[in-house]
Amino acid sequence: MADSWVNSAERIGADLHLELSGPGGRRAALTRALREAVRSGRLAPGTRLPPYRSLAADLGLARNTVADAYAELVAEGWLTARQGSGTRVAERARLLRDTPRVPRTSPPRARGPLHDLRQGTPDASAFPRTAWVASYRRAVQRAPREVFGPGDPAGRVELRQALTEYLARARGVRTDPDRVVVCSGFAHALRLLFAPGTGVLRGPLAVEAYGLDFHRELLKAAGVRTVPLPLDEEGARVAELGRERAVLLTPAHQFPTGGPLHAARRAAVVDWARARGGVIIEDDYDGEFRYDRKPVGALQGLDPEQVIHIGSVSKSLTPALRLGWMVLPERYVDGVLAAKGEREGWAGALEQLALADFLACGSYDRHVRRMRQHYRGRRDRLVAALAAHAPHVEVTGIAAGLHAVLRLPPGTERSTVKAARWQGIALDGLAAFRHPATDMPARDGLVVGYATPSEHAYGAALDALCGVLPPP
Template sequence: MAESWVNSAERIGSDLLLELTGPGSRRAVLIRALRDAVREGRLTPGTRLPPYRSLAADLGLARNTVADAYAELVAEGWLTARQGSGTQVAHRAAPAAPARVPKKAPARPDAPEHDLRQGRPDAGSFPRTAWLAASRRALNAAPNDAFGPGDPQGRTELRRALAGYLSRARGVRCSPERIVICSGFAHALRLLFGGGVLRGPLAVESYGLGFHRSILTAAGVRTVPLALDEHGARTGELTGLPGVRGVLLTPAHQFPTGGPLHPRRRTAVIDWARTGGGVVLEDDYDGEFRYDREPVGALQGLDPDRVVHLGSVSKSLSPAVRLGWMVLPGHLVGPVLAAKGEREAWASVLDQLTLAEFIESGHYDRHIRRMRQRYRRRRDQLAAALAAHAPHIAPTGVAAGLHAVLRLPPGTERSTVKAAAWQGLGLDPLSGFRHPAATMPSEDGLVVGYATPSDHAYGAALEALCRALPPPGA
């Protein structure tokens, strides 16, 4: 006998799959199937079953067969039957499940009492009300095709909204046709290199996220460190790196050391790409947040055919909103879409529609302005605390972004990080971002994120930081 469904949502609260298989009469098979449904928790105590006539019609059985099955299960205590209440699953003690030995989970470090790690925006400032309103408007206006298989290039509504926003706010030169939506910067790297669109070796800045380098390594890409100084990456040295035809930069705000790429070096990297047929990957991870300087436009604006502009909302909104974008040279759009596949598998179409509405309605700009003021106050609090309690240590790279770099006396980084841990303080050592093959002189320092703690906890976090810092002359 084949599997059958009880399609009685209005009567029992949900559909129930009954497997009417195995030896025996139809009555015996039905009784066994109902017992199994109770044992497995698919029919919970108090669940009302359909009248036997309805169940018989659903399963294609004789009414007497179902009535007899109900009667036997009532007699056994599996079901109860009362006049006016119908037939229900009995409230009986379920047999105890056999004890299971839990598998040992990998140890995870405890969250620090004070979190000053980089890369984490203020989660409490997510614009919940405005986002919910944008979601409702977007869903009401969405065409029917939005609820079918997703377009791997991304929804037209979002690509159109991003083209306008990036042009206006970041100086990006693009049309919606050159934008491909992804789930974030890491996803973009996997598509570009893991998908075979671009190949290594790839020049990268001597200080950057090790996570990004590991993605490239997993894709078989060798990374070559490019030295840094106070003017950013030394892009003039690209001509001396044989075989390198691509470079990954953070030109608006070098990560993590801070500061924009010098105008002459911006020009130099574009000239290098044009002359040698190279490509520049621009990680615009926090370009909206600047405080004491004029806005620095996107490098892509100098040559849209040589620069891949990569961005996301992980800093501006939340890393929980898994949306990013690639603004591509025209000849790379097709290969990226081929690498991505025929259907969108990463970026939620509903979130895309919501973000498009959030941008078009002006809420995104208002949120950025509000957070810019909030983060500037946080940065100023950090600077004031250092000036009062550790004047020998000055924060650097603080004209923009969500973190500061504290330069430490030589040989004190490890002990300072250990002292911070004793204070319950989570932060990142500068050395943790250094490329393993970098040849430029190393410096001791801390990368301090000032966006994460709540307002009421931020003062205590700064006090813990100042207690952990080495004294003058250390």
């Protein structure tokens, strides 16, 4: 028998796919199909089924066939039938549905770590739900009709205007809305800039000797060769730039080692870009979070025509929103939009409008200020715990961002990471971020994300961390 669709308005006003097949005739096939629809959750407990006359008409079956199927499922406990209430999926079906029919053949899902100290994610419990919902509600209520059609590849003008004003005020970025392109985050921005065949940017690309392996692999997949720049206490050694036409930097807070790019080197790399006709890609991934002083302004402010400034809300709000931005020199705007395509498919228009409202009404500023204090407190607790229990382990880099690097005695990183895993602690060793082609001497260290654990779990995570650190 062929598959059938039930579309009776007397049911729940929605289509239901029933596969009427298998042995035993039509009644047995219908009984199996309805039972499976309940068991799989497609028919939820309490759902009213259509009268058997309507269902029979929809499926081309005899009325008695449907009535008998209903009666069998009532007897089995899948359905209930009451005078005046019709036939409904039984509440008890929830328990029946959840009871496995066969023994498990696959292993249970692995549990997460006991203590999550991985870098890269903010405190999920601190997301400003109430303020965000208010902004989202206003955005939907005020949204013009065209919002619900195909999107502009540049992104909603409301968000580009709000970002222009915010970035100028908070990060010293100089631009206008026509040079802002909305994307889904830094990785998406890299894909657009180096998309094969678009000609926006080409390699080789100079990168810092320590950085995200994910970004290097993304560039490699696009056919881009990366050339590592050594690092020291003043940041990337930009004087060693060679014949590259572009360089990727994290100048406000080097990732992951934690130092800022020295002022003289900021000026020097801009001069290099001017002389070479090149461009600097500025990853401003956590520029708002500086704790020992006011945040340093963006490198882009020194020369907007030589710097591509990229930011997102993944550290300040949540990576779940998938919203970021590129502030582009004028000569790259058309190429990036061509790479992005005619229809925006990466960042939802309603989320863009909500973020525009969130910025314009001041909620974003208030949230960042609150989280700046929150994360400063987290970092201070980490430093205090080390001072008390492992004073020989130094926290390196500036007081900023959502992670810290702990310098370990030479030769102890691998064993410490292994010990941490045995104790259920998720974190990364510094070696995981080292460019494979660099000749810079290796450093032993741990990259500890102090933003990730919830507040109630953070103390236990620090205790566990201190317990696995090597002796002096």
